[in-house]
Amino acid sequence: MYQLTLSLDEFLRQYWQKQPTIIKGGFAEFQDPITPEELAGLTMEEVVDSRFVSNLDNNWQAEHGPFDDDKFATLPERNWSFIVQAANHWHDGAAQLVKPFQTMPQWLFDDLMISFSVEGGGVGPHIDQYDVFIIQGMGKRHWRVGAKDVGQYKETQRHQALRQIESFEAEIDDILEPGDILYIPPGFPHDGYALEPSMSYSVGFRSPKEQELISNFADYVLAHDYGDEHLHKPELRTQNNFGQISTSDLHSLVGMLKATLDNEETLKDFMGCMLSQSRHQLNIIEPSSKWSSEDVYQHLDNGGNILKVSGLRALAHESEPNIVYVNGEMFKIPEELTDVALLMTSHDVICLKNSGEWLTQNSAVISLITDLINKGYWFIE
Incomplete structure (x- = not known):
């Protein structure tokens, strides 16, 4: 069983969505829950979300799995990574690494992403919009993290499947060893590359965007057939400027829109349903013979x-x-x-x-x- 050497409560008070930090020895005597060979096996599965990223001679390439044996037989010695999203859904040992973070709100937890990289392997400088604890497994990885400054960093497209930025000045510049943890809040630029064959475990927490809430709520309203009514206004009168939306009509239409948003029970059920759905495929298999x-x-x-x-x-x-x-x-x-x-x-x-x-x-x-x-x-x- 994995156990953090830090207090999550104290960490949240001091660092959560405030500043990035490195926790040296965040896991004492850390042992990898999965081998590189097992991770490679997951990338061959159709149901598993996996990627291959390489940057040999600064020529960035990215592919989505599944992969086959031929892919692994032709790899160079440097500058590539295999990445598996939601590895905790498919590997019991990897899932154990999530348990020390279970006192965080479950609806915020996204997934455990695992990366295996050879020397020089990484995904380049980029910015994420979620909180992540990056746990170093076997090997060593060099990490740089810059300051949060909206609009300062220019995106560059070295490959259409990679969202990278051009460059940034590092405020954290350090090497992670087994058991060390790098925490990065949303919006902070960062870049990590392996100094030797290494494993990284990213425990990610992601809240929905306002756009997602609005879009998903609209889908929820339609799916449940709420608000299937037109504006009813028997006191309607003629108006000289017939192209004008009257203030009274505007208030009536906005009132219709707000009526559902003001329904506390509808909102609670919507939030419960939406937040309980994983962003990643689950290993849900209905039993072939129903249980009694x-x-x-x-x-x-x-x-x-x-x-x-x-x-x-x-x-x-x-x-x-x-x-x-x-x-x-x-x-x-x-x-x-x-x-x-x-x-x-x-x-x-x-x-x-x-x-x-x-x-x-x-x-x-x-x-x-x-x-x-x-x-x-x-x-x-």
């Missing part, structure tokens, strides 16, 4: 575990803990079963050990768990 409530009961009663799919988001509002949102779906749980909602949102395993005998003493609880298993959200090994 009796089978699930027997499994739990015998001390068995039921595991949540890695990366799956199960969220609940603080004000309504008995409505749980899972991967965009809403589950209403009876108020007397608050413990079930807590189990779904705050644990990766459902079992008697972390709940108690009450888990198997209510048929509604067993029925809900059975439904989650048959949807592929939780599973029995």
Whole structure:
């Protein structure tokens, strides 16, 4: 089990979205949870989001996977990287590296990105719009981080698949060794390249943009057929300037728009559904043979575990803990079963050990768990 050598609470107060920093020895005696060969194996999978980036002789190239054996057989000795997004969805060992950060709000967590680079490998200078903890695994990597200055840095297109900037003056210029952590808030330019074959693990946190909220809310309104009404104004009168939108009509139309936005329940359900959906594909596989409530009961009663799919988001509002949102779906749980909602949102395993005998003493609880298993959200090994 991985354990941070720093207090996350203290870190958030001092650094979160304020300034980048390096935490030397953030993980003591760090051991890589995955080998370069295993990472290469993931890049061959159709369902896994992977990339290959090279910069030999400053000729930048980028490709998306999946790749095959031929790709690995023809690689040069320098200046390339393989990158896998959401590696925590596909590799159990890699998923363990996320657990030390689980006290952060789950809806903010995006994914664990893993990069293997040979000497000189990297993706070039760039700016991200999310918070990231970059954990150094095997090998060493040289990192430079500049100051945040909106509009100062010019984008350059060395390759259409790479969003890079021209250059920046470094305020952090250091070498990361195994167990070191580099934290970078949104908007700070940075560049890292391997000094030797090395692994980097990026634990990313991303909030939605205002554009995303508006766009997704519009989709949500349409999907649920809300606001399917036209403006009703029986007091309409003629006007001399017939090309003019009257102030009264404007207020009426804006009022229609605000009516849904002012509906607290609609907004809460929308936020729960949207924020519970992962940006990356999940390893959700519905069982070929449906589980029965009796089978699930027997499994739990015998001390068995039921595991949540890695990366799956199960969220609940603080004000309504008995409505749980899972991967965009809403589950209403009876108020007397608050413990079930807590189990779904705050644990990766459902079992008697972390709940108690009450888990198997209510048929509604067993029925809900059975439904989650048959949807592929939780599973029995």
